[in-house]
């Protein structure tokens with residue numbers, strides 16, 4: 001177990017809405033990269049691998065700005081919000097194979113002050129999952145954006161398994177509660193009750209406003225290297241015990257799946273747990289990609305924390321809150337901290353394992369899981385542990 | 388109605404997609420069916436993922452099926468649908484087994500029920516494009 005790749009540096013910016021970041025998308029991400037370098041105790045010229053998030057910058061651009069003079073590994077995993085966790089797999093493989101010594105993975109955007117989600121949709125179909133399929137067979141019917149695609153699955157789940165709005169609300173409430181313990185969470189200081197949740201306007205049935213992730217400005221970054229190199233650094237590394245990625249089938253069309261709830265995670269999760277030699281019940285926490293509430297429930301099922309159809313009952317009674325059996329999204333997640341494309345979930349997992357989370361620290365956290373979700377259900381998962 | 392009056396997104400008439408919508412314009416709902424293993428498929432693909440055959444034909448669908456799932460878009464997330472909300476994009480599963488994204492035309496969003504029986508109708512939204520939509524039967 002001694003030679004797993006490790007996360008040796010994390011960084012993030014302030015997360016905000018309101019006036020916005022006041023920085024370019026690249027500058028914002030570079031700030032997070034600098035923070036990650038300082039956290040790791042590394043110089044930019046030691047970074048010889050960079051994995052940008054899809055469509056949010058080039059490795060060349062990051063290298064030129066940061067001063068990475070020795071870049072030799074550059075790649076992007078095209079899995080939307082599943083990319084950061086999937087990049088952990090590729091970065092780990094790269095450092096173990098000697099393709100790079102230190103791989104920097106940035107992500108971030110002006111998701112509030114820049115292009116807000118509702119505005120990006122009418123633009124380039126080529127940047128939408130499914131591409132021409134979505135253009136030719138979804139858009140003509142007004143099925144144009146992620147909450148609508150995923151609402152189709154949520155509605156079917158409610159029909160088959162009796163999943164309720166209150167159960168989706170329990171997820172939103174847990175994230176909001178955790179955000180009250182996180183000063184960098186955009187929803188810090190903004191309590192929410194179940195009544196508030198139920199009263200929030202319907203966006204696309206069954207999704208209300210508070211089922212939907214935030215639109216925020218912010219960036220985060222991480223640095224991956226080998227266990228051997230990690231030992232020479234000052235900080236305490238976090239080990240990548242098992243990591244995997246997967247795609248639903250077919251990945252480019254969301255309605256003709258034999259199993260409508262099958263996602264990339266359905267394939268990836270068993271592989272990640274097998275590699276780690278661990279099982280879901282061993283996890284001290286879970287940072288689950290929470291673009292919408294139902295996707296948390298669905299991923300809890302597909303990760304194996306409960307059986308298919310049991311997710312609704314699983315999230316009740318505070319089980320996913322701090323102090324419960326499986327604290328989920330202890331930072332507040334995309335729903336209540338910020339939408340940093342899931343990189344903030346990795347940052348939070350690392351902080352929990354380092355014991356740096358203060359009021360929201362999971363006691364004696366030694367091993368936890370982080371997932372990613374993107375496009376039409378691409379999935380990724382990493383099991384991380386203390387060094 | 389002239390083209391310029393219709394502001395919503397339209398399919399690009401290219402390749403197999405053009406053939407699919409070409410049949411719709413003639414009032415026919417057809418899907419690809421593998422000549423080798425008889426499997427139906429949608430959306431249009433070059434190859435049968437069941438058996439690997441590239442031989443297929445456009446076969447007429449019964450046009451009947453049931454409502455598989457739906458959402459009610461209360462807040463339009465695309466400017467072209469601003470005046471339509473609330474509207475209900477839906478997924479219909481045809482008797483042949485294929486599913487397609489569509490719209491249910493004759494019932495209010497609140498009356499949508501999973502597994503409700505539906506049948507195809509054709510909506511000529513422009514002179515070039517006819518969209519297959521569905522109406523609930525047995526109401």
Ligand SMILES: [Zn+2]
Pocket residue numbers: 421422423424425426435436437438439440
């Ligand atoms: Zn075949």
